[in-house]
Amino acid sequence: MAAAAPGGASTSSRIYRGNVLRLIGPSWVIIGIFLLIPVILTVVYSFLTKEFRGGVQWTPTLAAYDQFFFDRGLFGDEPPRIEWTYLGIFWRSVWQAASATLLCLVIGFPTAWFIATRDPRQRATWLFMITIPYWVNLLIRTVSMKFLIRDEGPLNSLLMWTGITDAPLGLINTNFAVQLGLFYSYLPFMVLPIYAAVERYDFSLSEAAADLYSGMWTTLRLVILPTVRPGIIAGCILVFIPSLGAFLAPDLLGGAKTFMIGSLIEEQFKGAAGNWPFGSAVATILMTIIMAVLLVYARAQGKESK
Amino acid sequence: MRTLLATTVLSALIATSAQAQEELKLYNWFEYMPAELLDKFTSETGIKVVMDTHDGNEALLAALKAGKLGRYDLAVPSDYMVAILGHEGMLDTFTADEIPNFGNIEPKWLDVPFDPGRHSSVPYQWGTTSFMVNRKLYDGPIDTTDIIFNPPETLKGKINVLDSSGETLALASLHLGIPQCSTDREQLKALNALVLGAKPDWASFGSDVAKDVLVSGDAAAGMIWSGFGAKARAENPDLEYAYPRQGYIVWMDNLVLLKDAPNRKAALAFMNFMLEPENAGALSNYARYAPGVTGAEAFVDADLMAAPETNPPADGNGVFVETCPQDSQVLYDAIWTNLKK
Structure with missing residues (x-):
């Protein structure tokens, strides 16, 4: 026993290190197979030459990025100008996603606050109720929303029956319908992180603020919001990013009259001509933008914690 | 050497079992083939049909491009995709005498632009x-x-x-x-x-x-x-x-004979089977479109044949x-x- 003791520490740390490798191995395999390889493939494909009707030729080119940024006219022989088509699609998608995120925040924050301030035993029930709709497939939920807001649907029938409106509101196939769909799809992603932050909030801080003659709004602004901010930001990121690539809601509720980033990419792989490098390039540009936003956020967070 | 031997034995075994129960591999649209017809084909010929489904012409093309060619005997693409598959060299050809029922193809569907004279395809539904x-x-x-x-x-x-x-x-x-x-x-x-x-x-x-x-x-x-x-x-x-x-x-969907079909004979037998008026009619009753086969109307539901949607002027x-x-x-x-x- 005594003789073994001196070497014991180093042996166990070696065993420990070996175990660590074995233990984190699977997560690296998963990240590698399901994240890194697809992302690298996407980036590589975006620099290859397109083959007509899908597929690629292994000749490197910047044609896909050229198509994204420069407009050479319908027949490709005009002097290049800035191509606004795709930038416009990006801008519309960002705007839609931002509106949906704002809507989620406005409804989600009070909801999360309400749940977090209930009796601890009730909270589980409320959270459970928030998650119930998410047992149903996203497609079915989106179609249901369509049924609800269509001109002949229950919402318009009710409004007309009660005499609030004379004619259907014409909600379907509008940007608002898309935002409503995105909002409904991703609301729990906003509620849950904010709930987690509010639950940890020490309510004696609010009392202390009140003791110092702080009004309700001042307390909210100066005490509560800074404390639960990480939850709000996490919620916004979780809603914004999937909304940005969504194509179900725009297709079903917005009438698919305009491309979103998601449907633009889909068309490159499923459409008649098929342009895989261009689809990959759009995906790569989208990923780059999201990465940049997240990096800026991470830096801001890092500075703050110093 | 041992591996090689093992592989040879294994493939010989597979070949034997395949002979015991001949197989036909069909790549079709979803919900486009009644199970009863496949059972009928099996009971008539002893050939078992294995069917996979795709959800669109472009999906079919992508799958074949991605290496599925050689794994299927038959596929069901629409008109323009028949032309594309032919152009991409993914189709095999046959002659009319290899399919006894070839003469049952309605004359107007014989000399179609996507496969003039029908050397790789036969009508499925239109x-x-x-x-x-x-x-x-x-x-x-x-x-x-x-x-x-x-x-x-x-x-x-x-x-x-x-x-x-x-x-x-x-x-x-x-x-x-x-x-x-x-x-x-x-x-x-x-x-x-x-x-x-x-x-x-x-x-x-x-x-x-x-x-x-x-x-x-x-x-x-x-x-x-x-x-x-x-x-x-x-x-x-x-x-x-x-x-x-x-x-x-x-538009017309067609049965096409794929290049490198593992079981070309069974594929032709199945094409022949589907050109039988009774079978083509049964397919229409299920899929709700018109058959392109002479004499099949007699086996199609009367309301389907009478519908204005089925009868272009x-x-x-x-x-x-x-x-x-x-x-x-x-x-x-x-x-x-x-x-x-």
Whole structure:
């Protein structure tokens, strides 16, 4: 026993290190197979030459990025100008996603606050109720929303029956319908992180603020919001990013009259001509933008914690 | 050496078991083949049919490109995709005497543009693509593509078009009376202007929902496939399927013999089986489109054969969607993207 003791520490740390490798191995395999390889493939494909009707030729080119940024006219022989088509699609998608995120925040924050301030035993029930709709497939939920807001649907029938409106509101196939769909799809992603932050909030801080003659709004602004901010930001990121690539809601509720980033990419792989490098390039540009936003956020967070 | 030996033994074993129960591999659309027909084929020939399904022509092409060629004997693509598969060298050919029932193919489906003389394909089901109008909301004439591209006041803002560039731009080309695969600048500019100008009158682009929006009344007029339209009319009798005088789209799905088919003999036997009028009729009763086989009508449900959607007028205005060469296809893609930007 005594003789073994001196070497014991180093042996166990070696065993420990070996175990660590074995233990984190699977997560690296998963990240590698399901994240890194697809992302690298996407980036590589975006620099290859397109083959007509899908597929690629292994000749490197910047044609896909050229198509994204420069407009050479319908027949490709005009002097290049800035191509606004795709930038416009990006801008519309960002705007839609931002509106949906704002809507989620406005409804989600009070909801999360309400749940977090209930009796601890009730909270589980409320959270459970928030998650119930998410047992149903996203497609079915989106179609249901369509049924609800269509001109002949229950919402318009009710409004007309009660005499609030004379004619259907014409909600379907509008940007608002898309935002409503995105909002409904991703609301729990906003509620849950904010709930987690509010639950940890020490309510004696609010009392202390009140003791110092702080009004309700001042307390909210100066005490509560800074404390639960990480939850709000996490919620916004979780809603914004999937909304940005969504194509179900725009297709079903917005009438698919305009491309979103998601449907633009889909068309490159499923459409008649098929342009895989261009689809990959759009995906790569989208990923780059999201990465940049997240990096800026991470830096801001890092500075703050110093 | 041992591995090689083991592999040889193994493949010999597989070969024996395959001989014991011959297999046919079919790559078909989903919900497009009644199980009873496959059972019937097996009981008649002793060949077991293994069927995989795809959800679209482009998906089929992508799968075959990605290495599935050589794993299937037969596939079911639409007309223009038969031409593309042939062009890509993915089809095998046969002669008429290899299929005893070859003569049952309706004469009008024999010399088709996508496979002249039928050397790689036989008819499976066919129909048309046009549009339907809700007659309760509009009782004017509907035998014109103006309904979609230059709609009367009452239909404006209540039109659904198919979310597929091929069919929608083909119908627009028929409206203008220009070729489907043009490279002519003036024609393409006119096409671009036509669809851009009509877009404000359209409520939505949707293919899967084409029937739903018409039945519910969200759309007062909408492009739709014939069989889908018949189902819509069953749910909403106010709907009427139109055969515009400028033209409408005809499509046909086909059984094609794939290159490197593992069991070519079984594939030809199955093609022969499906050209039997009774079997072709049973297929129509299930899939709800018309067969392309002489004598099959006798076995098809009377209401299906009598439906206006199944009976285009004999005006010769129906045309297939054409497969454009690359230089013109990219222009149509650009017009489509421009339309939806």
